[in-house]
Amino acid sequence: MATILLLLLLLALPPPSAVALNSEGLALLAFKAAATDDPFSALSRWSESDPDPCRWPGVTCANASSASPAQPHVIGVAVAGKNISGYIPSELGSLLFLRRLNLHGNRLAGAIPAALSNASSLHSLYLYGNRLTGGLPVALCDLPRLQNLDVSGNALSGELPLDLRNCRSLQRLVLARNAFAGELPAGIWPEMPSLQQLDLSSNAFNGSIPPDLGELPRLAGTLNLSHNRFSGVVPPELGRLPATVTLDLRFNNLSGAIPQTGSLASQGPTAFLNNPGLCGFPLQVPCRAVPPPTQSPRPPATTTPLPSTASDRHQPIKTSLIALISVADAAGVALVGVILVYVYWKVKDRKESRGDDGDSSKSGLCRCMLWRHGGSGDSSDTSSDGDDNDASGGGGDGKYNGGSEGELVAIDRGFRVELDELLRSSAYVLGKGGKGIVYKVVVANGTTPVAVRRLGGGGGGGADRCKEFAAEARAVGRARHPNVVRLRAYYWSADEKLVVTDFVGNGNLATALRGEHTVPHH
CATH class of the missing domain: 3.30.200.20 (Phosphorylase Kinase; domain 1)
Structure with a gap:
């Protein structure tokens, strides 16, 4: 009889599968498994014995679905500044309700998985301050709500793809302190009307600055293109940027006169420093006047000249022409004399006004x-x-x-x-x-x-x-x-x-x- 009662009691208990971790928790455990070093034990409380990950440190949940009954979903993951080593697993792309992924300030290596584009609700991706390599996945622009993308301070390389124009909702694009190279593609910037911050500094971009960067109507703060290898002139079209935009074009190979159009005229000298070929306001480098092009000698006439007689070849110069040449020579000599006298008295007056302190201003x-x-x-x-x-x-x-x-x-x-x-x-x-x-x-x-x-x-x-x-x-x-x-x-x-x-x-x-x-x- 006691055996029968014990059997009935065991059957009444719920099966172990009733408390199994949901799919979102398993995706996060894939990130824990990809971590090769966790010096601060930031992921130690992520356990598969929990029914969901909503109580895990760094994980935020909310009722993001209209399904009935409503259940919480992972909408935010913030594991930043923990010196975690490892890589970013593609399983994080299965978090369909994820809005914000913040993994900056770690030691994550490898490539940025293109599968993150499957997290269709993602609007903020912060991966700066890691050791990521490879290129910038163009699949990220398939995220319809992506507004903030910051991958600065990594080792990413390659050229910027033309498909970047598909990031139409992007507001902040920060690619600074990487190894991106090549020319900036033209034609993509007018396709990003919501862009408010653009930082491409400390890379290896070369070529000319695209003029259509001036077609970013919502840009604010600083447009930072410093510490690259840009050459050519400063496009006058950058003057179309809002007056609140501060340019930073330092440490490039730009040359020519700085245009004084629109908002370019209100930039300070720090915007153009360390470009040896730049000149004009606001720099204290005057632009040298370009000499007019020399005219090439005219080709000889194709017509046959008339035969000249001996009297034509030896015709004397007229008296009036000789007098005119003499008067011009005398006027030129007199003008040079007046200039020399004026310079002499000007220098003498300046020395007398300075007195003995004339050398101190040198x-x-x-x-x-x-x-x-x-x-x-x-x-x-x-x-x-x-x-x-x-x-x-x-x-x-x-x-x-x-x-x-x-x-x-x-x-x-x-x-x-x-x-x-x-x-x-x-x-x-x-x-x-x-x-x-x-x-x-x-x-x-x-x-x-x-x-x-x-x-x-x-x-x-x-x-x-x-x-x-x-x-x-x-x-x-x-x-x-x-x-x-x-x-x-x-x-x-x-x-x-x-x-x-x-x-x-x-x-x-x-x-x-x-x-x-x-x-x-x-």
């Missing part, structure tokens, strides 16, 4: 950096006559358009922005005037926006002018008044003069002094 670059970055406006004046490189310590790196002695000098102790951060930040033109261009600069480290005025004419004028400029900056920096914008820092080099102040938005100085409140214009 030093070119300023060596009177008074403070180091982070110092106060009350510091004493110190000048350096030693090595030029000594003047760049403490502040920024001093590598601004070739001025090795330049330094970002902080007037306010609270200003903690390095020169490199300032030059790489997003900048928006506020206005132009006789005193240069004023930018609103948003520093990437979260510092309050500042206003940067770029003064024209560079930093020439010699050491005396530099000391005078520094003394004026220190005096203005000490001013403390509600109606005086606080001076934060300044920069002086052979190529640039920058003045950094607080940014005051909504209105102008007149309305601020009267205490009026205005609605900012859009």
Whole structure:
């Protein structure tokens, strides 16, 4: 009798298959199996004994299906910054409800599986900061909702495929710091009307910049093409980009005059640095005038000349022609004499006005950096006559358009922005005037926006002018008044003069002094 009761009890228990892991959990376990090293045990709690993966670390579930009864599905996988080694299995493509896959900051190797295109709900794919190789799978553009694709900081290679034009929903495309090469395909960029961020920096792209990159109406922030091998001219069509776009074309082989069309005219000099062949505004490199093409000699006439007589060959020059030639020669000699006398008196007047200090302006670059970055406006004046490189310590790196002695000098102790951060930040033109261009600069480290005025004419004028400029900056920096914008820092080099102040938005100085409140214009 006891045996019969025990048998009935065993039959009443549910079978083991009732708690088996669902298909989405098995797909995630394929990623765990592909991991050869998990130093932080990020995947240790992923177990096949669970009915579903919704309680696993890094896994997000939601009722993403309208089927009845509703059951949770995996919509997000975020296993980032765990130094996991291994590869990305193609089984992750079977997660039909997956919206966000974030595996950045690991040591994953191998290729990006094209099977990820089967995850039809995927809209964000973050694989940056791994060791992935191979090309960019064109099948990813088959994802109808893909908006964010960031595969920067890997070892991907090859050329960009023409099928990239099928990524019509893409908003952010970041391919920086890879080994992509070849020419950028033309004709694909107008097919991506939703693109807001494009970063192709630090690759090996060559050839010319496609002019149709200017046909990205929703682009914002920075269009980064720096650290490549682009050649040719800067396309004037890039001036069609919105005024809020900041170009970064540094460290290429571009040449020719910088076009002054549209938004190109409002770019700062940092957008074009380290292109030896570029010239014109805003660089301090004048464009040389191109000499007119020499005319080739005319071919001899095919007609037979009339026979000349002896009297025609020996006809004397007319008296009027001789007089005309004599007058022209005398006028030319007189003109040269006037020019020489004018140059002589001009040089003499300049020497007399300079006096004994005439040689002091030949030093070119300023060596009177008074403070180091982070110092106060009350510091004493110190000048350096030693090595030029000594003047760049403490502040920024001093590598601004070739001025090795330049330094970002902080007037306010609270200003903690390095020169490199300032030059790489997003900048928006506020206005132009006789005193240069004023930018609103948003520093990437979260510092309050500042206003940067770029003064024209560079930093020439010699050491005396530099000391005078520094003394004026220190005096203005000490001013403390509600109606005086606080001076934060300044920069002086052979190529640039920058003045950094607080940014005051909504209105102008007149309305601020009267205490009026205005609605900012859009």
